[in-house]
Amino acid sequence: MSTNLSYGPVTGQPAGEMSRRTFMRRMIGVGVGLLSLEFLGGTFAFLYPNLTGGLGGEIPIGSASDIISLFPDWAKGQPFSYPKGRLFLVNIPAGKALVDGKEANVPDPKAQVLALYRKCPHLGCQIPPLCEKSHWFECLCHGSKYTILGEKRAGPAPRGMDRFPTTVGSDGQYVVNTGKKETGPPIGTATFDTRDTDKIPHCTG
Amino acid sequence: MSFPGPGDLYKSVKESQIWRSFFRQPYPNTSRTRALAVMNNVFLHLHPVRVKRHAVRYTYTFCLGGISFFLFLVLTVTGLYLMFFYVPSVSRAYQDILSIENSVAFGTLVRNMHRWAAHLMVLTVFLHMIRVFYHGAYKPPREFNWVVGVVLLLLTLLLSFTGYLLPWDQIAFWAITVGSQMATYAPLIPGESSIFILGGIEVGQNTLIRFYVFHVIAFPLIAAIFMIVHFWRVRKDGGISGPV
Numbered sequence: 001m002s003t004n005l006s007y008g009p010v011t012g013q014p015a016g017e018m019s020r021r022t023f024m025r026r027m028i029g030v031g032v033g034l035l036s037l038e039f040l041g042g043t044f045a046f047l048y049p050n051l052t053g054g055l056g057g058e059i060p061i062g063s064a065s066d067i068i069s070l071f072p073d074w075a076k077g078q079p080f081s082y083p084k085g086r087l088f089l090v091n092i093p094a095g096k097a098l099v100d101g102k103e104a105n106v107p108d109p110k111a112q113v114l115a116l117y118r119k120c121p122h123l124g125c126q127i128p129p130l131c132e133k134s135h136w137f138e139c140l141c142h143g144s145k146y147t148i149l150g151e152k153r154a155g156p157a158p159r160g161m162d163r164f165p166t167t168v169g170s171d172g173q174y175v176v177n178t179g180k181k182e183t184g185p186p187i188g189t190a191t192f193d194t195r196d197t198d199k200i201p202h203c204t205g
Numbered sequence: 206m207s208f209p210g211p212g213d214l215y216k217s218v219k220e221s222q223i224w225r226s227f228f229r230q231p232y233p234n235t236s237r238t239r240a241l242a243v244m245n246n247v248f249l250h251l252h253p254v255r256v257k258r259h260a261v262r263y264t265y266t267f268c269l270g271g272i273s274f275f276l277f278l279v280l281t282v283t284g285l286y287l288m289f290f291y292v293p294s295v296s297r298a299y300q301d302i303l304s305i306e307n308s309v310a311f312g313t314l315v316r317n318m319h320r321w322a323a324h325l326m327v328l329t330v331f332l333h334m335i336r337v338f339y340h341g342a343y344k345p346p347r348e349f350n351w352v353v354g355v356v357l358l359l360l361t362l363l364l365s366f367t368g369y370l371l372p373w374d375q376i377a378f379w380a381i382t383v384g385s386q387m388a389t390y391a392p393l394i395p396g397e398s399s400i401f402i403l404g405g406i407e408v409g410q411n412t413l414i415r416f417y418v419f420h421v422i423a424f425p426l427i428a429a430i431f432m433i434v435h436f437w438r439v440r441k442d443g444g445i446s447g448p449v
Contacts, residue, residue: 048397049404049411056406086407119407124382178406 056179059085063172064108075107079116079130079148085178086126087164088137090114095148099135099193108172115164115176116150121184122157131203135193137161138204145202147193151185154197160184251436253444260445269333273361274432276326280364281425283319291371293417295410298373323365330361342446350438353431360428367420370413381408381416 013019018026051057061067061082067074067089074080077098079088092112097104116137118127125141136153137146145154150161163182167175218224233239243249259265290309291301305312334354337343343351370381385408388398404411439445 044401047404047415048401051400051405054405056400 061174088116115166117162133201273329276322279322367416370416
């Protein structure tokens with residue numbers, strides 16, 4: 001402690017205490033830090049895409065009658081292509097009849113539908129509409145072949161076609177959740193349609 | 206009465222307020238006035254006033270950092286030129302690239318300069334890093350600048366990656382598809398990081414505009430800020446690093 005009387009006693013900061021100035025400075029630092037974090041978080045939130053209504057979100061496709069008015073063959077088993085969601089909506093009972101070679105007419109399959117992602121699980125090509133000869137999905141790129149349920153039968157793909165969960169609303173509207181892609185069934189899954197790939201005609205080699 | 210001659214004209218120009226506001230010192234012909242001339246000029250002060258003898262030996266640094274910066278400037282200027290003719294839209298982007306190549310005066314030249322400078326910049330930045338590493342020039346007090354340099358390397362690669370998508374041809378589309386699928390191996394947020402990069406589930410319009418904005422303004426701006434710090438630190442840490 002100094003004894004210079006003209007200035008009064010000079011005291012240092014007591015140990016373990018923080019001066020007002022240090023406190024204020026740290027609070028400013030904390031505030032600027034928090035604001036920067038908020039700004040960074042806001043930037044990420046701003047840039048994160050809003051997927052509602054498009055691929056990656058929940059897509060309302062319409063009711064069974066809406067689909068049939070656009071694409072009457074859906075009742076006869078032909079998969080309905082919905083490009084906005086990159087998917088086929090398969091009418092399962094009608095599709096089974098089509099594969100079995102029977103005349104089908106299922107105008108409202110209720111919940112018995114299946115949404116198949118059109119991206120081939122092999123290397124990502126877009127899978128063309130159902131082959132008329134085999135009634136399979138046959139990828140043009142490398143010849144992977146799938147049944148109407150997307151179960152793999154031939155070609156280089158490592159699994160069946162990926163799926164999207166589909167719900168039916170109280171108004172009969174199909175809603176496909178393209179944000180929750182389900183990995184396709186493993187090779188060997190055979191719900192129906194166990195025809196031998198060598199014994200039926202194909203659209204691709 | 207005598208008419209003013211050329212000497213008087215020379216004198217009146219040299220003594221005018223305008224001339225003297227440009228050139229504040231007389232012609233520098235001593236080492237002190239030369240140093241002052243360098244320090245007092247905004248363009249010249251970017252250069253050190255004094256340079257060590259070893260620093261001008263070309264084979265020590267091979268000027269790799271300088272070449273990288275030069276290529277960055279080339280890319281900025283040629284990129285600005287290309288921006289006049291390129292629209293980042295899936296329906297126009299590829300057509301715009303073709304029209305730059307075929308119908309814009311010097312378009313092929315400008316585009317190729319941009320492309321080659323981009324490839325070369327990745328190369329020179331990489332060689333620069335190797336040079337610094339093998340000379341041990343990352344050691345204290347330069348360890349902070351090494352980290353700044355690593356950030357600049359990452360920014361160079363990100364600029365290269367984002368620019369790759371812009372021609373919107375098959376190789377661009379599939380390269381970004383593969384690149385964004387790598388992001389799905391990220392820990393904790395695998396799906397989100399891919400969706401964030403692509404602006405959706407797959408490479409599309411959202412991806413193109415996203416990459417364009419990052420390529421033409423966000424990354425160059427961040428890189429410029431880091432370069433300022435990088436060059437400033439080189440000077441403060443004792444100039445171009447010499448033999449240890």
